[in-house]
Amino acid sequence: MTTTAEAIELIMNGGEELFDGDDPAGTFRRLARLTHPDTAGLDGGLAFGKLVRLWRNRGTIRSANGVYRTDTLAFEGDLANLYAQPDGHLKLARDPGSNDLMAREAAALRSIAERGDPRYLPYVPRLVDAFRHKDAGRTRRGNVIATTATGLHSLAEVAQRRPGGLDPRDAAWMWRRLLVALGLAHRAGVVHGAVLPEHVLIEPADHGVVLVDWCYSTSEPGDRIPAIVPHRRDHYPAEVLARETAGPYTDLAMAARLMADLMGGQAPQALRRFADGCRLASPRQRPDDAWKLLGELDDLLHRLYGPRKFRPFTL
Known part of the structure; x- marks a missing residue:
């Protein structure tokens, strides 16, 4: 990336993956210099604003019901990555092609919670949240699940x-x-x-x-x-x-x-x-x-x- 136009395009089409690499802070500073509204005008200002939001929110995913961290990968499942949360795990599809399967999980856990015998509910995870997360132009489903058991x-x-x-x-x-x-x-x-x-x-x-x-x-x-x-x-x-x-x-x-x-x-x-x-x-x-x-x-x-x-x- 050598020009302001290239930096704007990269930011507007990208997500948190912009900061992948060995020097995320350095990447942020370089992109910020190229897109700051004082030097890059209105188009640069829009990109700069998005860049700042991405930097501030990196490592987190927000839904209507909560904020979840993605900096601790606990497991890699068949379809999704599971990120440790204080009271459970965020399960985030690796590919949008698995969104329908993630939706099935949310629907199943809701049905069991609503219709199942409360005495036995600890035998399945509890659905804390289910949402769609959009980044880098793609939408993936996330389920937040928790269990009462530990040391599994x-x-x-x-x-x-x-x-x-x-x-x-x-x-x-x-x-x-x-x-x-x-x-x-x-x-x-x-x-x-x-x-x-x-x-x-x-x-x-x-x-x-x-x-x-x-x-x-x-x-x-x-x-x-x-x-x-x-x-x-x-x-x-x-x-x-x-x-x-x-x-x-x-x-x-x-x-x-x-x-x-x-x-x-x-x-x-x-x-x-x-x-x-x-x-x-x-x-x-x-x-x-x-x-x-x-x-x-x-x-x-x-x-x-x-x-x-x-x-x-x-x-």
């Missing part, structure tokens, strides 16, 4: 830490609570659609479970799962890959696959058969009621291990 770890991490398989007595509480989360959603008319290792978070000390990433959810009768996570393609039941109608049986099959993989060779034959029964090829032959399935799982666990008791779990 994904089941993908658990699998990495337990390469020999998880003791079924430890997997039992995770499976039970996952079924509670799914039962909560299904009663609210929502199918999660992506019960995958990265999307099931546990709180080891207190045996908490939170089911996250509702971007792939469905809530309309006859609806199909809108997209899949490519590197987890083999986790999806046939109806998802065939673009057919999904239902509670879809989530229950994926949950069973997840828990069977987590236990690996440590699962007793009876638990393997139970998981296999949730994953039959035909959706009509699979369980489709998470609460009923939870009762059946409890009966099986009682036969295998006796009365339930708290079993400490650490990573």
